Amino acid sequence: MAAQRTLYWGSGSTFAWRVLIALREKGLDFESKVIEFSKRGHKSEEVMKLNPRGQVPTFVDDGVVVNESLAILLYLQDKYPQPSLLPATIEGRALVYQRMQESWNLQDKLTQAIRPKMLNPDLELEQDKLDALKAELALWESYLIEDSFITGPDITLADVALGPWLLNLFRSGATLKDFPKLASYVKKLKARPAFEETAPPHWKDTPGNNMLAFL
Ligand SMILES: N[C@@H](CCC(=O)N[C@@H](CS)C(=O)NCC(=O)O)C(=O)O
Known part of the structure; x- marks a missing residue:
């Protein structure tokens, strides 16, 4: 059954x-x-x-x-092991598990940077929170090899854990101009059917908030 x-x-x-x-x-x-x-x-x-x-x-x-x-x-x-979202080697899996957990940092830095202004649009974004978010993005940029997913050539659970946070950032207007590898990685994820078709339904009818357009 x-x-x-x-x-x-x-x-x-x-x-x-x-x-x-x-x-x-x-x-x-x-x-x-x-x-x-x-x-x-x-x-x-x-x-x-x-x-x-x-x-x-x-x-x-x-x-x-x-x-x-x-x-x-x-x-x-x-x-449901197949199709697999983990690499075949134990070293590869170790990295995926690490990056999955690490994605919490991006969530945290992004939330801290934009949440106060989302709750009260009159507030300014705080520079120290933005600096922390940029430092976080620089780390992820350093992890990426050109044209790869976050841990290597194939999509894994690490991309599934991290990707939605980066797409949230995009939705808030960030183009990631100082993080070129990350910018093309996000575009690649965005175009992938599993990401595109499952994006929050209300995103289709409402614009993003453009809060991070300078990033
Ligand atoms: N650590 C949980 C977090 C889940 C979570 O915070 N979900 C939010 C929606 S994005 C929620 O249901 N919040 C309602 C609440 O905490 O009362 C996970 O990774 O699933």
């Missing part, structure tokens, strides 16, 4: 987007349960029963509940 997969997610959740990308890359279908944050769908009884933190993504696979986006990515690779 075919596996019963259900994903709870919400438009604009970068964490949930990671899981949508991995499912698409692996060609796995699933029941889509879209929650609305404005209606506090993430705190509904149905979600809270599965994830007491009341967060998305929440994933259920044949009765196995997995929360936390990075854990879900690893679970999907474990349960």
